[in-house]
Structure formats: structure tokens, C-alpha cells
Amino acid sequence: MNKHFLSGMKASIPACLGVSVVGISIGLLAMQAGLSRFETMLMSAMVMAGSSQLMAIGMITQGTSLYAIILGTFFINLRHVVMSSSVMQRLKEATLLQRLVGAFALCDESFAIYSLSNDHSYYFLLGSNTALYVSFVLSTFIGTLMTNLLPKIVIDSFGIAIYAAFLGLLLPSVRKSVQLITLVVITALINWFLQYFIPKSWSVILAMILGAFIGVFLVDDETISTEPKEETESSGGVGSI
Amino acid sequence: MNYPIILMILGMAIVTYIPRALPAVVIHRLKFSPKVEKFLRLIPYTAMTALVFPGVITVDASRPEIGIIGGTVAGILAWLKCPVIVCVVAAIATDMLLYAAL
Numbered sequence: 001m002n003k004h005f006l007s008g009m010k011a012s013i014p015a016c017l018g019v020s021v022v023g024i025s026i027g028l029l030a031m032q033a034g035l036s037r038f039e040t041m042l043m044s045a046m047v048m049a050g051s052s053q054l055m056a057i058g059m060i061t062q063g064t065s066l067y068a069i070i071l072g073t074f075f076i077n078l079r080h081v082v083m084s085s086s087v088m089q090r091l092k093e094a095t096l097l098q099r100l101v102g103a104f105a106l107c108d109e110s111f112a113i114y115s116l117s118n119d120h121s122y123y124f125l126l127g128s129n130t131a132l133y134v135s136f137v138l139s140t141f142i143g144t145l146m147t148n149l150l151p152k153i154v155i156d157s158f159g160i161a162i163y164a165a166f167l168g169l170l171l172p173s174v175r176k177s178v179q180l181i182t183l184v185v186i187t188a189l190i191n192w193f194l195q196y197f198i199p200k201s202w203s204v205i206l207a208m209i210l211g212a213f214i215g216v217f218l219v220d221d222e223t224i225s226t227e228p229k230e231e232t233e234s235s236g237g238v239g240s241i
Numbered sequence: 242m243n244y245p246i247i248l249m250i251l252g253m254a255i256v257t258y259i260p261r262a263l264p265a266v267v268i269h270r271l272k273f274s275p276k277v278e279k280f281l282r283l284i285p286y287t288a289m290t291a292l293v294f295p296g297v298i299t300v301d302a303s304r305p306e307i308g309i310i311g312g313t314v315a316g317i318l319a320w321l322k323c324p325v326i327v328c329v330v331a332a333i334a335t336d337m338l339l340y341a342a343l
Contacts, residue, residue: 073257075288103262103265153340159301160307163308163315190291224283
């Protein structure tokens with residue numbers, strides 16, 4: 001352990017709280033969707049990308065095919081290639097193995113923390129990744145335990161939970177931009193329209209791609225820039241994890 | 242053990258790791274045009290949107306108000322920047338009340 005690793009961990013503490021909130025929701029909702037505790041934990045430990053995991057859970061409850069879920073995951077997490085290439089530019093001194101390890105838990109939070117820090121060492125990134133990863137997996141575990149505590153009347157009302165989780169991720173990050181709100185409305189309409197012609201799970205994937213494509217022309221660069229903002233929000237958002 | 246779920250998780254892990262790992266291998270060559278970058282960053286927003294609308298209305302196919310009112314409560318709290326778990330708990334509580342009332 002060196003001091004870069006520790007300062008990376010320390011810098012990540014506020015973001016760990018935000019990540020844990022998402023982790024708890026995932027643990028709870030995945031168990032409710034019928035995954036076992038082992039499967040739920042395995043998903044968080046291997047994928048470590050909250051939005052896509054929530055998407056997968058939502059699609060499982062809708063009875064979506066495996067392929068659609070994996071394809072959707074691919075698209076939703078494709079943005080990490082941009083963050084990773086920005087981080088890796090600064091890690092040319094690191095060995096290939098180190099870079100591959102650093103890439104594993106690289107997420108929106110660790111990208112923002114690393115980019116805003118003055119310390120661009122490999123071990124700082126690893127410390128940040130480790131803190132976020134451990135928080136995420138642990139909080140998923142806590143979420144899986146919470147399902148045992150729920151009485152049946154709560155479980156009967158659980159259908160709304162996954163939608164509430166999506167709204168909880170989406171709305172805080174679009175509320176300040178009329179352009180993003182417009183894009184949300186357009187995407188919703190596209191999806192609504194497509195569902196009359198193709199199966200639901202595929203209309204979701206097609207609508208997200210078409211919506212993002214329209215957004216390229218609709219939304220200003222500054223609104224959705226890759227540059228991390230100074231305010232590190234701990235409450236999450238779509239850009240979160 | 243549920244093999245389709247395990248397969249799904251493995252598939253998700255692979256397709257998530259590839260975009261993260263690719264720049265680690267080919268450090269020098271990856272340049273994205275601003276448009277491509279924007280497209281990639283917008284996908285989570287449009288994905289969350291497509292997952293909510295219009296599916297939320299059919300949470301309980303026989304009672305659309307369950308989804309609409311529960312979703313509205315979650316939406317308002319989310320708009321006020323409440324944490325995800327708060328939105329989830331409040332939406333469940335709302336629907337519990339709706340089911341209990343009728």
C-alpha cells in the first residue's frame with residue numbers, strides 16, 4: 001500500500017456514498033426480480049456498472065431475451081471507452097497488466113475523481129477504483145439482505161420500484177436542461193410508437209439509440225461534455241456509475 | 242443454479258469490460274469525434290427514458306393509475322434530487338396505499 005493508493009481512496013469517500021445508494025437499490029430489486037443472492041452479488045462484482053444492471057433487472061421482470069439484455073448493456077456502457085481513453089493517456093508509464101486492472105472498475109465516478117485530482121498516478125486510480133468497487137459490492141449485499149425484512153404487502157407493490165429507480169437516476173441529471181428534457185420526451189414518444197410494431201425489449205434498445213442520435217444534434221456540447229465538473233455529486237444521476 | 246442468468250451476467254461483464262479495456266491496450270490511437278462522444282454519453286439518458294416510458298403505465302395492466310401515481314411520486318422526489326432509494330421506497334409506499342384504499 002502506498003500513499004497514492006490511500007489518497008485515491010480518501011478522495012472517493014463522498015462518491016462511495018452515492019454508489020452505495022445505487023448498490024442497495026440493485027440488491028433489493030434484483031432479489032425481487034427473482035435472482036438469487038449469489039447471482040445478484042456476482043452481477044455487481046463482475047459488471048460494476050449500475051445503470052446497466054438496473055436495466056437488466058428491469059428487462060428480466062419484463063421477460064426480455066438474454067441477447068437483448070446483453071446488447072442493451074453494451075450500448076449503455078459503451079461511453080466508458082471515452083473515459084477510459086482519457087485516463088489511459090495519463091497511464092503510459094504503467095504496465096499493460098496494470099492498465100487492464102485499472103480499466104476493470106473504471107466508472108463515471110472514478111473517472112471524474114481521477115481527472116479532477118492533481119495526482120495522476122496509477123495507484124491513485126487503483127485506490128479510487130477499489131474504494132468505489134468495495135462500496136458497490138458491499139452495498140449490493142446489504143440490499144439483498146433487505147428483501148428478507150419486507151412483509152408481503154410491500155412486495156405486492158414492488159412493481160413500481162424499478163421504474164422509481166430509473167426516474168431517480170434520470171431526472172436529477174436532466175432537470176436543469178430544457179434540451180435534455182426535450183430529448184427525454186422525444187425518446188419516450190419514439191419508444192411508445194415503436195412498441196406497436198416490434199417487441200418491447202427491442203423497441204427500448206432501438207429507442208435509446210435513435211434518441212441518442214437525435215440528441216447529438218439537439219443538445220449543446222456543453223450540456224453533455226465529457227469534462228468532469230468540479231461539483232462531485234454524491235447523490236448519483238445517470239452519469240453515475 | 243440458473244444458467245441463463247449466469248450466462249447473462251457473464252455476457253454483461255464481457256461487453257462492459259471491452260470498452261473499458263480497449264483504450265488500455267491501444268493507448269495512442271483512440272480519438273473520438275465530439276459527435277461520437279456526445280452520442281455515447283447520451284445513451285444512458287435515452288436508455289433510462291425508454292425503460293420508464295411507456296412501461297410504467299402497465300406496472301399493473303388492469304390499473305394504470307398504480308403506475309402513473311407511483312411514478313409521479315417517484316418523479317417528483319427525483320426532480321427534487323432525492324437519492325434513488327428514497328424515490329423507490331416512496332413509490333412503493335404510495336402504491337401500497339393505493340392498493341389498500343381500493
